[in-house]
Amino acid sequence: MAKQPLLEIAAGSVASAVAAQEGGADRVEFCGTLAEGGTTASYGALAMLRDRVRIPVYVLIRPRGGDFLYGDAEFEIMRRDVETCVSLGCDGVVIGALDADGNVDPRCRELVGAAGKLGVTFHRAIDASANPSRSLEDIVALGCERVLTSGGCANAQAGAHVIADLVKQAGDRLVVMAGAGIRSTNLAEIVELTRAHEFHGSARAVIRSAMRYLNPALQDLSPDIEQTSVAEVRAMKEVLTALSR
Template structure:
């Protein structure tokens, strides 16, 4: 089965090492980001440049200047616009955007401006969609924006819990918008999520604890622990093996 006719796996990669692990594990695409503990933010220039140089698979970049809500002020919006322009210059394959107004609707004017800045590259709408007041209304807004896909848990805590909602969104999206299921996806549940949601794209971090090579370890420095979470090659491979078992629709 070729990549064109099987479900696709995107890995949320929080570093150069995670991006390389995603590629080595067989992922179809990465969403490059930082600070996954805050839901992800835009990676640094250096991270972007090195990943773009070293990866052969498509690189989409998360455009999010901070954690927290998706209501952005003028300075944050300008930061996002410039980050997108930078991604275009570096030859990234796409960006991942999203913005809401104070009442929980998709912020159409700002999203249109961000998409215009992206120009020829692809655009995914991220999980700001799940934070919207009304997902049916939000779906129509994302379709009107012309995004390629939307990442969603079905507005639930995780994609398995929201699988029936994801299925309804997939039906409402028609052929023009791809629905990508994300949140809490593992090799153990991806098959069940695919069966229940009808999604054809899946988003996971496949992270595991990476032990630091530091021999000296200072104790009692909260937030400065040497070990870290990063994408694990074997977890990516396990996800790909499980996806290949999903029946074609």
């Protein structure tokens, strides 16, 4: 590969972000509630993150789960969250919004403007858009440096050929980062098929609860948590390192 490949880890907690760093990740996308596809983490989590993580941190700006069609109040929340990231000294933000017809919402320009000198990634809202190729041009026009995509499919492996087309279309204008469902076991294939140079995954593993007491009446609520695995991050980095030799 001509460029050194980069691994970004989606971390849903400070512990996961620290694990990503320990495993050798190049960058963290920090968010909350990964089960919903990620939402903006709390101020307290962001502040602690800056104290404990040295690698670049991009913060997901998303007020809720569900679709990417946001009202005025939700846009104001996102703008204020971007400003919070600026004040905390984060390295970048991850944004995205669509209109009702599946086009990139022009108001995203306000979020890019609020980010100032921070880096800006456009997230997988592009995968929910009506025309990813056209949306890519809109994202370039916004001034984003990167877009995260699974090629409009449930995972990057299924959408690999579309990602490859977007990589070619983007050229040197912005980075197309492949993401969704990427693990160390399929990463090499995705690299080969997409020709991308940046890759995004959560590298999660189940952490069994340390609770000694569990209420038997709450069996519908699992006490276990999912957290980034240091070993899986290392395995993913090893794959990319081997391919870049």
